[in-house]
Amino acid sequence: MLSLRGVRKSYGGTPALRPVDLDLVAGELVVLTGPSGSGKSTLLMIAGGWETPDGGEIVPRPPLPEVPVDRMSWRDLGFVPQSISLFEELTLADNLALARGGPGGAELLEALELGHLAARRPGEVSRGEQQRAAVARALVAAPSLVIADEPTSHQDHRRARLVLDLLRAAAVRGAAVLIASHDAAVVSRADREIRLDAPAVAPG
Ligand code: ADP
């Protein structure tokens, strides 16, 4: 579904992501862990095509030039960015409709306890609700690849479980799911954990 070989990235000579190998398989839920600054977000942005790696190989290759970051999907990918990045001028329902290419997603909003907020804009709901809407947007087109950056970071235990249940359901229907998370509840429910080490800092 997605294969990374020796993918690495530096910013201004400072390593952000050490060379990493990663294979995602359909039906599998993989959690990406590692200390803050180890490159989890960088890896997800590279996998989604919003950052260009300095080296290594990605199959399938994300479209180049880079996809506009606000589109948050390409081909068959649902992406939950750390920044959440909903369209502020659209209602939650219309954010989903845009991602799906038509109306739908009411059940997803209900499942995430957002049904009563479907007609609100992101600025009219809490951060936690925005984050769940971003999860719904990533899943609404039933993509074969789902990538989510800390998708439970603004959720309480109960809502985190709702999010996880839906990400698991995506894997059960055959998607490959990659989640960066510190959340023990996410790690414990993953099929596999990939741990990034913090980049070595130059001596001195
Ligand atoms: P994590 O998600 O594991 O916390 P990140 O991928 O966010 O790690 O960051 C890895 C390292 O790369 C950090 O040191 C971070 O400061 C740096 N970094 C990330 N994005 C940028 C950027 N756009 N410009 C410069 N440095 C960056």
Ligand code: ADP
């Ligand atoms: P959460 O537990 O998701 O973080 P909050 O405690 O922040 O929720 O918010 C409680 C309620 O207040 C939510 O149902 C949300 O819809 C509403 N709310 C929060 N922030 C805003 C806002 N900026 N504008 C309108 N309603 C808001």
